[in-house]
Amino acid sequence: MGAAPAEAKFSTVGKNEMFSPKVKGLNITKQANENVGEITDIAIKNEKIDALIRSVGGLLGMGERYVAVSPASVVITHDTKADKWVAKMNTTKDALKAAPEFKYPK
Numbered sequence: 001m002g003a004a005p006a007e008a009k010f011s012t013v014g015k016n017e018m019f020s021p022k023v024k025g026l027n028i029t030k031q032a033n034e035n036v037g038e039i040t041d042i043a044i045k046n047e048k049i050d051a052l053i054r055s056v057g058g059l060l061g062m063g064e065r066y067v068a069v070s071p072a073s074v075v076i077t078h079d080t081k082a083d084k085w086v087a088k089m090n091t092t093k094d095a096l097k098a099a100p101e102f103k104y105p106k
Helices: 093-098
Strands: 027-029 035-045 048-056 065-069 074-079 084-089
Touching: 035 093
Parallel strands: 027 084
Antiparallel strands: 027 035, 035 048, 048 065, 074 084
């Protein structure tokens, strides 16, 4: 993460901000509202979100694998009527199956 600056900087956080526990576990649907996995983790690089780690495939946790996708390829919005966060990605299950597998560094 690098060295801390000499002086602390503070931010104001609004009530409509999204926090990591709301992102982790969020199901991702493709445009036709078909579930194509869920966000399982967030990768941070150089103090910015570098990738969303998401599960692909599997059934009940068996055969599941992970891929890292650019945050720019996932749109996360708040559905005010349902009062829940929604994630959408323009992809197919075949494209996700063909994506390079992400493995956590040891």
